[in-house]
Amino acid sequence: MVRTPLTPEERLRGERLGLxxxxxxxxxxxxxxxxxxxxxxxxxxxxxxxxxxxxxxxxVAALAGALGLSMDELLVSCAAVPEVVPLAG
Incomplete structure (x- = not known):
């Protein structure tokens, strides 16, 4: 089975989680x-x-429990940063 390459956003989210x-x-x-x-x-x-x-x-849930983190905290900290799209004008 061939694995689909990760997107840059997925890699960044993984880096945030690790940190x-x-x-x-x-x-x-x-x-x-x-x-x-x-x-x-x-x-x-x-x-x-x-x-x-x-x-x-x-x-992730098991690690959150072991570290005393809430899943909400993880979600907010690791969520993708929305891309800023310039307005056409």
Whole structure:
């Protein structure tokens, strides 16, 4: 099966998610957070570094719970920034 290439927006959203997770971890070990979320430390590392920019919903939900983040907070922080289109005139 061939995977569809990610759009620039998907990559950017993945980078934002990774940054937010790193900030929320705030010095706690990657292994401890990953274990609490029920994922491997390598999976968390890939998400945090942007190598896995589109993790499954349940993975994100588990990480949010382990880090004390709300899904709403993640959505707002990682949502695509709307493109500004100049008005024709």
């Amino acid at each position: 937010l997770l790193r900030q929320a971890r705030a010095g706690r070990s990657m292994a401890a957070i990953a274990a609490h979320a029920g994922i491997s430390a390598e999976t968390l590392r890939k998400i945090e570094t942007g190598r896995a920019p589109t993790p499954a919903f349940f993975t």
